[in-house]
Amino acid sequence: MAKNYYQILEVKKTDSIETIKKSYKKLALKYHPDKAEESKKKEYESNFQAINEAYSVLSDPAKKQRYDSGETGNFSSRSSGSGSMSDFGDIFGDLFRGRFNESSYDEEPDLDLHYGLVIDFNEAAFGCEKEIMIKRNVQCKKCKGSGSEDGKFEKCERCNGSGRLEANQQTPWGVIRQTVKCPSCEGVGKKVKNECNSCGGNGVQNFREKVKIKIPAGIDNGQTLRVMREGDFSKGGDKGDLFLRIQITPHKTFRREDVDIYMEFPISFSQAALGDKLMIPTISEEVKIKIVAGTESGNVLRIKGQGIPHINNPKYRGDQFVKLIIKTPKKLTRAQTKLFKELGKLD
Ligand SMILES: [Zn+2]
Numbered sequence: 001m002a003k004n005y006y007q008i009l010e011v012k013k014t015d016s017i018e019t020i021k022k023s024y025k026k027l028a029l030k031y032h033p034d035k036a037e038e039s040k041k042k043e044y045e046s047n048f049q050a051i052n053e054a055y056s057v058l059s060d061p062a063k064k065q066r067y068d069s070g071e072t073g074n075f076s077s078r079s080s081g082s083g084s085m086s087d088f089g090d091i092f093g094d095l096f097r098g099r100f101n102e103s104s105y106d107e108e109p110d111l112d113l114h115y116g117l118v119i120d121f122n123e124a125a126f127g128c129e130k131e132i133m134i135k136r137n138v139q140c141k142k143c144k145g146s147g148s149e150d151g152k153f154e155k156c157e158r159c160n161g162s163g164r165l166e167a168n169q170q171t172p173w174g175v176i177r178q179t180v181k182c183p184s185c186e187g188v189g190k191k192v193k194n195e196c197n198s199c200g201g202n203g204v205q206n207f208r209e210k211v212k213i214k215i216p217a218g219i220d221n222g223q224t225l226r227v228m229r230e231g232d233f234s235k236g237g238d239k240g241d242l243f244l245r246i247q248i249t250p251h252k253t254f255r256r257e258d259v260d261i262y263m264e265f266p267i268s269f270s271q272a273a274l275g276d277k278l279m280i281p282t283i284s285e286e287v288k289i290k291i292v293a294g295t296e297s298g299n300v301l302r303i304k305g306q307g308i309p310h311i312n313n314p315k316y317r318g319d320q321f322v323k324l325i326i327k328t329p330k331k332l333t334r335a336q337t338k339l340f341k342e343l344g345k346l347d
Pocket residue numbers: 140141142143144145146147148196197198199200201202203204
């Protein structure tokens with residue numbers, strides 16, 4: 001058998017349909033292409049496809065039986081009826097259904113906007129509010145989005161005024177007949193007679209606008225923040241989302257790895273030899289740390305809870321790691337030279 005559907009869904013042949021469903025849900029959410037970073041998009045897509053294919057067979061008792069008996073036919077091309085579609089809705093709920101539709105039809109306009117945003121180390125650590133300028137389509141002020149110069153409309157011919165079109169879609173469950181928004185009139189069912197001369201009938205105009213963004217504490221370099229409904233406006237009144245890819249400028253003292261912070265801290269020969277109390281800077285305060293006598297260069301201290309807040313639970317913070325570096329004095333005073341010489345004699 002070419003593909004092991006059980007392996008793909010991480011279940012056993014004897015597992016119940018509930019277990020299969022649960023595992024499928026987990027994997028489908030994990031590998032949903034919308035969640036993938038750009039570099040992993042292909043991998044996620046092929047995983048997602050494989051998971052769906054496996055589930056479409058193993059969730060259908062008749063197909064499962066055929067599969068178990070060693071049949072290798074193309075299960076997914078057979079029509080599976082509406083029962084499977086309700087499963088799909090059941091599993092994804094409202095979370096993905098909308099996006100599933102959007103991504104499945106090329107005619108649906110992409111209203112999402114993608115921008116990069118540079119913030120500094122502390123802004124990322126503690127969160128911040130930013131005002132950014134973006135260029136986006138907004139509702140035409142003159143025609144209020146209708147696209148009409150005089151408020152007169154005629155019926156859309158493509159959908160015969162209904163605003164909807166029937167479409168067939170190939171899915172892992174077979175061909176599903178679905179109603180989609182008419183792309184010609186964007187679901188309105190009518191078209192303008194005389195186009196608004198301000199927006200050319202588009203109902204939207206491209207403007208530079210200021211958008212206020214709340215950055216959550218703990219966001220990391222390369223992560224993408226999704227700001228709901230701050231993307232392009234469509235003629236039909238829909239709003240896309242704004243995606244901001246975060247870039248963090250380096251800090252002069254601290255280096256970040258996930259939620260932990262790393263730094264180097266210089267100490268003197270005598271501090272290393274005799275031990276001492278140090279005041280170590282962290283991102284929120286100075287922390288008093290004791291070093292023991294006989295500390296060696298390169299020893300690392302860990303300060304618990306002084307790292308970066310977890311983005312999903314800012315109450316919890318990572319740790320700070322301090323690498324102690326013994327500084328060899330370059331210029332000695334006469335008194336120091338004398339003392340080091342005496343020390344040398346003792347060694
Ligand atoms: Zn207009």
